[in-house]
Amino acid sequence: MNILVTGGAGYIGSHTVKQLIDVGHQVVVLDNFYSGHRWAVDPAATLVEGDIADSNKVDQLLKTHRIDSVIHFAGYIVVPESVSDPFKYYENNVVGSLRLIRACEQNNVARFVFSSSAAVYGLPDAEQVKESAGLKPINPYGNSKLITEMTLNDVSFAYQSQKTPFNFVALRYFNAAGAQVAGNLGQATPEATHLIKVACEAATGKRDQMKLFGTDYNTPDGSCVRDYIHVEDLASAHLKALEYLADGGKSLRLNCGYGKGYSVKDVVAMVKKVSGVDFTAIEADRRPGDPPSLIADNTKIKNLLGWIPQNDDLELICRTAFKWEQAWQARQQKSR
Ligand code: UDP
Secondary structure (H helix, E strand, O other): OEEEEEOOOOHHHHHHHHHHHHOOOEEEEEEOOOOOOHHHOOOOOEEEEOOOOOHHHHHHHHHHOOOOEEEEOOOOOOHHHHHHOHHHHHHHHHHHHHHHHHHHHHOOOOEEEEEEEHHHHOOOOOOOEOOOOOOOOOOHHHHHHHHHHHHHHHHHHHOOOOOOOOEEEEEEEOEEEOOOOOOOOOOOOOOOOOHHHHHHHHHHOOOOEEEEEOOOOOOOOOOOEEOEEEHHHHHHHHHHHHHHHHOOOOOEEEEEOOOOOEEHHHHHHHHHHHHOOOOEEEEEOOOOOOOOEEOEOOHHHHHHHOOOOOOOOHHHHHHHHHHHHHHHHHHHHHOO
């Protein structure tokens, strides 16, 4: 396939590009380097600097490279930031995605895989949330993902009887974490806010301490519970989604998680264990926009895509994340 990957220089994007190249696809990466890095893009991919909202550029790329499939990662991902700066999220995640989807439809792109989020569920009432659960996001980030899913759904419906019908898979990510087992890729986002990355930075000494945001939730130990999924398993779900669409599969929304929950305190204990460092984690107020618990029911993705996770292990997730953090910081120091 000829695949355009937006945000392919970012954390999940770069792991996915590597897997796409390894199985022989032609890959074009479009990235504005807001949080991505050139070095993270497999050299066999064509790398173009630019923005998803630049319709002329996207149109040209789709034509020049005869793109038949798009994987759309590019987007902002920080929940509390979306609460304090909603314009930023609606502008990029909603308007940018809309422009990209329109360009795809106009250029006969048949397959579209979208980075959606478990944030579309808001406060699920079941312990493991199914795709059929109510969609009531509780923050602008979740809203921005839901609006884009709805756009894709409407476009897919409107153009289903065209010569090239437009089908999509929206993958509702739970918490992506960890780093490539081979050690060459990992999360290199500046000023990262995500739990495992922050804990690893505390373990290496890059931060003198970290905070546990909220320890009075109605959860087993009072801290929030999440379903952490290793980034390479998340990446492989994108390849499975493309295969499914290439086999004639119709549009779908799928949870992407392991179906297991770990609390913030569990994760911090695990990062302490794998690093051997007893860093300081102080109890702090709740963070705006955080649901107490989010765990996937992953029956649908396993059954429909035949997705088989390889790295379903919190210890491996934290170990690869910590090793990557050490390597990444050493690399940054060298380049100073
Ligand atoms: N969290 C925390 N300290 C941090 C970063 C995150 O206690 O420094 C908590 C956060 O409040 C949430 C959980 O860890 O309960 C997962 O947050 P993260 O930002 O990693 O992912 P999200 O679930 O928001 O996408």
